[in-house]
Amino acid sequence: MRKKSFFVKTLGCKVNQVESAYILEKLNQEGFFLENEDKADILILNSCAVTEKADKEVYKILKKWLRFNPQLIVLAGCYSQKFSHTAYLFAKKFNMNNFLILGHREKFRISEILKEVLEKEKLKLPLVLVGDVFQDKICEPLFIHKFFGHSRAFVKVQDGCDNFCSYCIVPNVRGKPRSVSLENVLKQIEIFINEGYEEIVLTGIHLGKWGVDLNPPKKLTDLLIEIERFLKSFNKNFHLRLSSIEVKEIDKDFLEFLKNSNFIVPHFHIPLQSGSNKILKLMNRDYTKEEYLEVLNKLYEIFPHATFGADVIVGFPGEEERDFNETYKVIKESPLNWLHIFPFSSRPGTFAESLNPKVSPGEIEKRKKILKELIKEKRQKFLEKEIGKVRRILLEYFDKNTNMWKALSENYISNFVKIGKEFYFFPGKIVKVKFKELKGDYLIGEPLKNFQNKNI
Numbered sequence: 001m002r003k004k005s006f007f008v009k010t011l012g013c014k015v016n017q018v019e020s021a022y023i024l025e026k027l028n029q030e031g032f033f034l035e036n037e038d039k040a041d042i043l044i045l046n047s048c049a050v051t052e053k054a055d056k057e058v059y060k061i062l063k064k065w066l067r068f069n070p071q072l073i074v075l076a077g078c079y080s081q082k083f084s085h086t087a088y089l090f091a092k093k094f095n096m097n098n099f100l101i102l103g104h105r106e107k108f109r110i111s112e113i114l115k116e117v118l119e120k121e122k123l124k125l126p127l128v129l130v131g132d133v134f135q136d137k138i139c140e141p142l143f144i145h146k147f148f149g150h151s152r153a154f155v156k157v158q159d160g161c162d163n164f165c166s167y168c169i170v171p172n173v174r175g176k177p178r179s180v181s182l183e184n185v186l187k188q189i190e191i192f193i194n195e196g197y198e199e200i201v202l203t204g205i206h207l208g209k210w211g212v213d214l215n216p217p218k219k220l221t222d223l224l225i226e227i228e229r230f231l232k233s234f235n236k237n238f239h240l241r242l243s244s245i246e247v248k249e250i251d252k253d254f255l256e257f258l259k260n261s262n263f264i265v266p267h268f269h270i271p272l273q274s275g276s277n278k279i280l281k282l283m284n285r286d287y288t289k290e291e292y293l294e295v296l297n298k299l300y301e302i303f304p305h306a307t308f309g310a311d312v313i314v315g316f317p318g319e320e321e322r323d324f325n326e327t328y329k330v331i332k333e334s335p336l337n338w339l340h341i342f343p344f345s346s347r348p349g350t351f352a353e354s355l356n357p358k359v360s361p362g363e364i365e366k367r368k369k370i371l372k373e374l375i376k377e378k379r380q381k382f383l384e385k386e387i388g389k390v391r392r393i394l395l396e397y398f399d400k401n402t403n404m405w406k407a408l409s410e411n412y413i414s415n416f417v418k419i420g421k422e423f424y425f426f427p428g429k430i431v432k433v434k435f436k437e438l439k440g441d442y443l444i445g446e447p448l449k450n451f452q453n454k455n456i
């Protein structure tokens with residue numbers, strides 16, 4: 001059989017990106033090769049279902065792909081795990097006898113399944129291969145070597161969530177919390193370090209639940225302590241970043257670890273969702289705004305120069321103007337300087353789907369705009385304070401338009417660095433710079449003379 005080409009499109013979170021990188025590497029190993037979207041034999045969509053917008057994106061892409069008429073279209077990921085039947089009906093409507101729908105577990109066997117479909121023509125299409133995610137008891141390690149298009153390496157350490165926040169579909173599509181073992185996490189980190197990566201981003205569907213399913217149970221801090229020890233043994237600079245952590249998971253041990261860590265970077269993403277205790281309760285979030293503020297202030301004392309980011313949902317059912325004003329106040333008074341603002345999206349099968357009264361789309365838009373303005377102002381002030389500061393930054397790519405390197409700082413600031421294309425500068429390298437000026441949302445930095453000195 002002639003070698004087949006493929007293309008992978010990823011929607012959604014960092015975990016999905018890791019899983020796509022795994023699919024890509026696996027298919028490459030099995031003799032498939034990467035091709036552009038409009039020419040590939042096999043088009044694979046690793047989908048997301050977290051919002052209604054993500055659902056719509058799935059069908060927008062599938063309709064576009066129909067025009068390319070590839071040999072095979074594969075729909076995998078969170079959307080197909082939950083809505084395989086709707087996707088199947090779509091395939092029937094458009095006579096897609098080249099359509100394959102894979103669940104989470106099945107997508108990791110993609111090369112095997114593709115061979116059955118393509119070589120042996122054993123499986124009749126369209127076809128749904130989606131298992132019950134609640135039967136999954138372990139989180140298989142996905143060993144990968146390269147992250148195409150990324151200068152940082154994401155390590156998936158965990159899958160699943162059982163918090164059942166009332167608006168969230170994730171527990172239904174990802175199943176129970178499962179952890180990658182400590183040994184396998186360290187093995188993956190070692191692979192990335194050997195490949196030259198200097199920034200490791202720990203990611204999971206609910207990162208703070210790492211270890212709850214292990215025997216004996218462990219905490220994320222236990223994992224972090226071991227990773228810290230492991231990184232130290234290389235005697236060089238690394239950035240260790242956490243993708244997102246819930247406020248209730250930031251306890252004394254975790255704070256103690258942060259204080260003493262050589263590698264953890266000053267960037268914390270701590271979902272807020274709402275600043276109204278009434279709405280937090282309806283959301284089934286297990287903290288109050290007072291607890292949220294207390295934890296953020298503790299972190300701020302240790303890391304006054306950190307980026308503090310949060311997810312916020314505007315227009316949750318029952319969110320009155322005074323609830324929204326409370327959210328506004330919490331954001332204003334907290335150290336938050338970065339926000340992901342989500343308009344409420346009703347997800348089938350969640351408790352929030354049945355909650356009333358709904359907030360009108362016009363009001364949601366208005367509230368979103370107000371928060372956007374607030375955070376823009378706060379971010380600007382934060383960036384201005386960074387001028388003159390020395391920070392470690394990670395080079396991303398050389399930008400021909402500015403003749404500078406585009407980079408991301410330890411404290412999560414996009415910046416440009418005035419250095420050339422010398423051989424010792426390459427994507428993924430950590431360099432120390434002094435921020436000199438602010439241009440729009442970007443800081444401009446210059447490298448220190450001893451930019452490689454580990455002790456600066």
Ligand code: SF4
Nearest residue numbers: 161163164165168170
């Ligand atoms: S913690 Fe809540 S919002 Fe986050 S994945 Fe779990 S259920 Fe969804």
